[in-house]
Amino acid sequence: MATFTDIVKTFVNSIARSKVSLMGAVLTTVTFPILLVAAVLDIMGIVENPYFGFIIYLVLGPLFMVSLLLVFLGLFFFKGKEGVSLFTYDYLKEQFSAPNRFAKVRKLVFLISGLTLLNLFILGLISYTGYHYTESIGFCGQLCHTVMAPEYTTYKNSPHSRVRCVECHIGQGAQWFVKSKISGVRQIFAVAFNTYSRPIQTPVHGLRPARETCEQCHRPELFHGDKLYIRDKFLPDEKNTHLQTVLLLKVGSGGYRGSNAHGIHWHVSPQNEITYTHTDTAREKISEVRLSKPDGTEIVFTKETDTGAGPAGKVRTMDCVDCHNRPTHIYLPPDEALDQKLAHGDIPVSLPYIKKIALELITRTYASHEEAKNTIATEIRARYRRDYPTLVNNNLPLLGQAISGIQAAYVENVFPEMKIEWNTYRNFLGHKNDSGCFRCHDGSHTTKAGEIISMDCETCHVILAEDEADPKVLETLRGL
Ligand code: HEC
Ligand code: HEC
Ligand code: HEC
Ligand code: HEC
Ligand code: HEC
Known part of the structure; x- marks a missing residue:
């Protein structure tokens, strides 16, 4: 009677007779333990390196699958000199019909099923972790x-x-x-x-309609009423004078439990479907805006000047990213980037003219982050040592702090390797660069009856203070 070792021997022999199978078997044997250990390390979160995942799931994983395939292809199709009869129909028939051979066949079936199960397990494991890997932030x-x-x-x-x-x-x-x-x-x-392309072109055309993604977490109909918006600004004068603008943004809601849609989020109410025709790829030139109501009425606003300009107009249904086109990839303009660093204390306000000098330095053109950082560091040190020696010598850390704050303002927003300069990407939330809301709310989109999409400042916000030092309204709100 055939022993288990015989079976293994037959199996190994048949593989050895085909070069293709042999190659597959060697590859499988080498990749198998590596994959197993790597997948376990990955699941347990011991190694967190995006290149590690790449090697396991996009190089070793497919290699393992191909080598398994080679083993079987070899067995069936590329037989060696003596021919491999292991899995042929006649062979199996003979084995099954001869009673004394049955034990051998049974063991063979066990062995193959065992190996297949093991392989399926590791395949399952790597597909599961591999799927998670390709969805990961890394x-x-x-x-x-x-x-x-x-x-x-x-x-x-x-x-x-x-x-x-x-x-x-x-x-x-x-x-x-x-x-x-x-x-x-x-x-x-x-x-x-x-x-x-450098930079990567926007708007991203393949982006899924935002309402199917953003609304997994945000519910527009529930939205909050008004929102206090405070913008800190610093003037390019000796004192870096601090000013504030305070607005009450009428965020409103898309309508909820009987309350009507109102304010800025009025656009995302199910009652108001807005489609618009744009004649440029950036979606900034809008020739027609169409507001459709559930009862079938339509209001069409057109702007004469843009009609027919550029390529044939494309129609798009307005959703969250027509305003929130930068919900997470937020590139600030230079002025605002510095103002934020000054407001947070990353750049010390006590250094005379620091806003002015920093603005001049970060708006120069550099070939790389390294070059920018070096220039910023040397120039700041040189200028302040020359112009304010006593101030600097009495407080050395001040300069270091200023340098790292200014460097951060640059490297967080400008990426020369990808040709991303200041203001490469537009932000549609608001009306910086005169675009954003004013693409439609510019007072020139009119209906035949003469109605316009409002440009009235109070439509979207109440300006509580504009460029004021110590605005009274903030004192009131803080109970001072
Ligand atoms: C909160 C939602 C959100 C998250 C999270 C997010 N993105 Fe985006 N991303 C967007 C939107 C919206 C755009 C479209 C901008 C446009 O069309 O103007 C975009 C655009 C892009 C672009 C095009 C270039 C650009 O800067 O606009 C790239 C590349 C990109 N995202 C990569 C990523 C990567 C990588 C991550 C994770 C590290 C990520 N995104 C996370 C919403 C998101
Ligand atoms: C997986 C959940 C998730 C998705 C998807 C998501 N967000 Fe958010 N979003 C959040 C969370 C959580 C916060 C609050 C973050 C905090 O305040 O710490 C937030 C905050 C915001 C804010 C307020 C930001 C601020 O300045 O305080 C806006 C605006 C926003 N999300 C818009 C969007 C848009 C637009 C999309 C779709 C492109 C989107 N979100 C997709 C979870 C999500
Ligand atoms: C017409 C333009 C517009 C559209 C469309 C729009 N939003 Fe907003 N949204 C705004 C503005 C403006 C604000 C206030 C901006 C700020 O905080 O500076 C805001 C605020 C928010 C906030 C933060 C609220 C808070 O109190 O901090 C979230 C979250 C948000 N929007 C999510 C969404 C989602 C999700 C959609 C799509 C279903 C959407 N928005 C559609 C313009 C829009
Ligand atoms: C694609 C065109 C378009 C864009 C872009 C757009 N809107 Fe509108 N908006 C409209 C139309 C159309 C109306 C309805 C005008 C009317 O009925 O008089 C409207 C109405 C409004 C209203 C009044 C809602 C009410 O309560 O009746 C507010 C507030 C508003 N928009 C804010 C904004 C803000 C803020 C932005 C930029 C973040 C913005 N809109 C961008 C088309 C647009
Ligand atoms: C269609 C809506 C809309 C209209 C009309 C509008 N604004 Fe705004 N405005 C906004 C939004 C939204 C923001 C906030 C932008 C943000 O969150 O980044 C803003 C921001 C501002 C700011 C603060 C900018 C900063 O420095 O950060 C000022 C000042 C301002 N608006 C003035 C005006 C004036 C003046 C008018 C009238 C001519 C006007 N706006 C008309 C929507 C509007």
């Missing part, structure tokens, strides 16, 4: 380091830094999952062959 944001550095950096500094990239970029459901993986493969080729 894979999306850190693997292609230079390409994604701007998005990853701005994301890290944003309110959404704990939301995974895929929750906005893919969302739930199979359809967008498949789309994203196909587009992902294209992106890997673009990076490998260095054909991606």
Whole structure:
């Protein structure tokens, strides 16, 4: 009677007779333990490095699958000199019909099922962890380091830094999952062959309609009433004079439990579907805005000047990202970047003219972050040692703090390697650069009857203070 070792021997022999199988078997044996250990390390979160995941799931994993396939292909199709009869139909028939052979066959079946189960287990394990890996922040944001550095950096500094990239970029459901993986493969080729555009073009055309992603977490109909908006500014004078602008933003709601949609989030009420025609790729030139009500009425606002200009107009349904196009990749303008650092104390306000000098330094053109950082450091040191020697010598850490604050303002917003300068990406929330809300609310979009989309300042906010030192309204609110 055949022993278990015989069976293993037959199996190994048959593999050895086919070169293809042999190659597959060697590869499987080598990759198997590595994959197992690596997948366990990854699941337990012991190694957290995006390149580690890349090697396991996108190199070793597929290699393992291909080598398994080679083993079987070899057994069936590429037989060696003597021919392998292990799995042929006649062979099996003979084995099953001869009673004394039955034990051998049974063991063989056990062995093969055992091996297959083991392989299925490891395949399952790597597909599961591999799926999680390709959905991870490390894979999306850190693997292609230079390409994604701007998005990853701005994301890290944003309110959404704990939301995974895929929750906005893919969302739930199979359809967008498949789309994203196909587009992902294209992106890997673009990076490998260095054909991606610098900077990455926006608006992102393949982006899923925002209401299917943002609304997994936010409910527009519930939205809060008004929101206090405070903007700190520092003048480029000797004292870096601190001014504040205070607005009450009428965020409103999309309508909830009988309350009517009102304020800024009026646009996202189910009662108000807004579509618009834009004649440029940036969606800034809007020739027609169409407001549709559930009862079928439509109000059409047109702007004469833009009609017919540029390529044929494209129609788009307005959603969250037509205003919140920078919910997480927030690139600030130079002025505002510095104002924030000054307001948070990252740059000391006590240094004379620091706003003015910093603004001049960060708006120069540099070839890299390194160059910018070095220049900022040397210039700041040189200027303050020359012009304010006593101040600086009495408080050395002050200069160091100023330098790192100014460097941060630059490296968090400008990425020369990706050709992202100041103001490369527009922000549609508000009306900086005269775009944003004013793409429609510019007072020139009118209906035939002469109604206009309002440009009245009070439509969207009440200005409580504008560029004031110590605004009274803030004192009142703080109970001072
Ligand atoms: C809160 C939602 C959200 C999260 C989280 C998010 N993104 Fe985005 N991202 C967007 C939106 C919205 C746009 C579209 C901007 C546009 O079309 O103008 C965008 C645009 C981009 C772009 C195009 C270039 C640009 O700067 O606009 C890239 C690349 C990108 N995201 C990568 C990432 C990566 C990598 C992560 C994770 C590290 C991430 N995103 C996380 C919402 C998000
Ligand atoms: C996975 C959940 C999730 C998704 C998806 C998501 N957000 Fe958020 N969002 C949050 C959380 C959590 C916060 C609050 C962060 C905090 O205050 O710490 C937030 C905050 C915000 C804020 C307030 C930011 C501020 O300045 O305080 C805005 C605006 C916003 N999200 C818009 C969006 C938009 C637009 C999208 C879709 C492109 C989106 N979010 C998708 C979870 C999400
Ligand atoms: C017409 C433009 C517009 C549209 C469309 C829009 N928002 Fe807003 N949203 C705003 C403005 C403006 C604010 C206040 C901005 C600020 O905080 O500086 C705001 C505030 C918010 C906030 C923060 C509220 C708070 O109190 O901090 C969240 C969250 C938010 N929006 C989510 C969404 C989501 C989700 C959608 C899509 C369903 C959406 N918004 C559609 C303009 C818009
Ligand atoms: C694509 C065009 C478009 C854009 C962009 C747009 N709006 Fe509107 N908005 C409209 C239209 C159309 C109306 C309705 C006008 C009317 O009925 O008189 C409207 C109405 C409003 C109203 C009045 C809502 C009410 O209570 O009746 C507010 C507030 C408002 N928008 C704020 C904003 C803000 C803030 C932004 C920028 C963050 C913005 N809108 C961007 C098209 C737009
Ligand atoms: C369609 C809506 C809308 C209209 C009309 C509008 N604004 Fe605004 N404005 C906004 C929003 C939204 C913000 C906040 C932007 C943000 O969150 O970054 C803002 C911000 C501002 C700020 C603060 C900017 C800063 O320095 O941070 C000022 C000042 C301002 N608006 C003045 C005006 C004046 C003056 C008018 C009338 C000519 C006007 N706005 C009309 C929506 C509007």
